Amino acid sequence: MTPPTLLITGATGQVGGALLPLLAQHPAGLLAGSTQGHAVAGVPGRAVDFTRPDTLAQAFTGVEIAFIVIPLHPGMVEMAKNVARAAQAAGVKHLVRISGAGADPLSPLAIARAQGQVDQALQDSGVPCTFLRPKNFMQNFSSFQAGMIQSGRFYSSHGDGRVPFVDVRDIAAVAATVLKDPAAHARQAYVLTGPEALTSQEAVAAIANATGRPVTWVAIPEASAVQAMREMGMPDFAVDVMSSLNQAIAAGLVAEVTDTVQQLTGQPPRRFEDFVQQHLSAWQMA
Template sequence: MSHRILVTGATGHIGRELVRRLQQQRADCAVLVSPSGRTVPGVLGVEADFADPASLARAFKGFDTLFLLLPLVPEKLALARNAVNAARAAGVRHIVRSSAAGADAGSPVAIARLQGQIDELVQTSGLGWTLLRPSFFMQNWVNYHGEQLKAGAWHAPTGNGAIGVIDVRDIADSAAAVLADPAAHAGRSYTLTGAEALSNAQQLAAISEAAGRRIDYVDVPESAAEAAMLGMGMPAPVIEWFMSLHHVVKQGWAAGLSDDVQALTGHAPRRFLDFVAENAGAFR
């Protein structure tokens, strides 16, 4: 039986690592690219736009498994509905979705509710499905917070809440394991975390040690964080989602740990101290 895989979000943090692993496994895979987006060297690119259902149905045709990773944009739920409907119309057999820890369509937490609503679209699609629900990414420190770290402090309204931070490479390893045999993981949801829960202050202490200079965590009022995002021109729904993420951390709800990375990949999750040591140059 054929097993062709189409990867969406292939140029993002998870997608890049996942495509590398699929290439190493010599999997029959291609990547979805937007009309104005980047291609991935050495991998077939199939063009489509999440906002154009007809283009998605054409792009998904001939693929058995869809790795679904959606951008964090105000219309995310609508784009998810387009993708799921197109997958069903195109004859896709299985969707492996990159969701988020704590996803719950009935949650009062905005980001958890959004992720849960999308998960429900996948679960009720009539297709085979697997949900991967990762926690916060270690790589966010490198990819998003570099300027603040270089300035000597990182500001967020997260209090002392701990987080089961995970290395993106462990998410990719887990996704690759599921994509190797989707049927074996049908109807399963996996929560992907690291092996330890660390507060932002603890993470920054480790980063400070690696950088050889002090970098402080500054716990700011929620109103200040919201005002800063407004000043950056973020859309209101995205601000609400980020503020709800901060709330989750502050309440201690992101501290849970799971053994699912070990179960899926056969190896323990990468340690935060090792991640920091590898990326020390980015923090100096």
């Protein structure tokens, strides 16, 4: 039997970049999807633009299993509908999507509602789906929040709310497991977390201790967080979504830890302290 062709969208992103090496031994038909369509890590590329159905028709040609990463964007639900139509027309047999914890199309929280509406659009295609619903990425601290840490002042509206931060490498490991046998995971939604729930103050303190440089955690009201996001030029949709996440964390709604990573991969999820030790260079001053 010829192995199925896998299309990994978001191949140049954090999860996609961690996922491709895990599928390197896939015997045939591994494709890296990105807006440019270039090869990624030696994997042949295909152009994928979720806003353009014509590119999706080409991207899904011959694909049996697709890993879907839809960006947080005002048009993300319409993007999902484009994916659903193209996948159905191309005869794709399974969709695996990076969603978000708490996804629910009827949720009062903007972020959970948007993620749930996207999931619903894919389900409505009739193509079997599996949803991976991670909580906050550990890598947020080493990417867009790294500048605050380098500055020595970390601003947060999360209060004492706890988050079981998850490493993108563990998300990728779960994705690889599902993609290798998607039928076994059809119609499932997996909430992915790290092994412990930390406050942002505890997480920042761990980074400060590891780097040997003090970082002051500064509590701010949510209104100040919203103002800062607007001053950064974030669009209204993104501000609303991120603010709803901030509020959910502060209210203690994100604290639950799951053992799903261990159950699906056979390996415990990475601890935050190990992530910190492996990413020290991210917080070094230029």
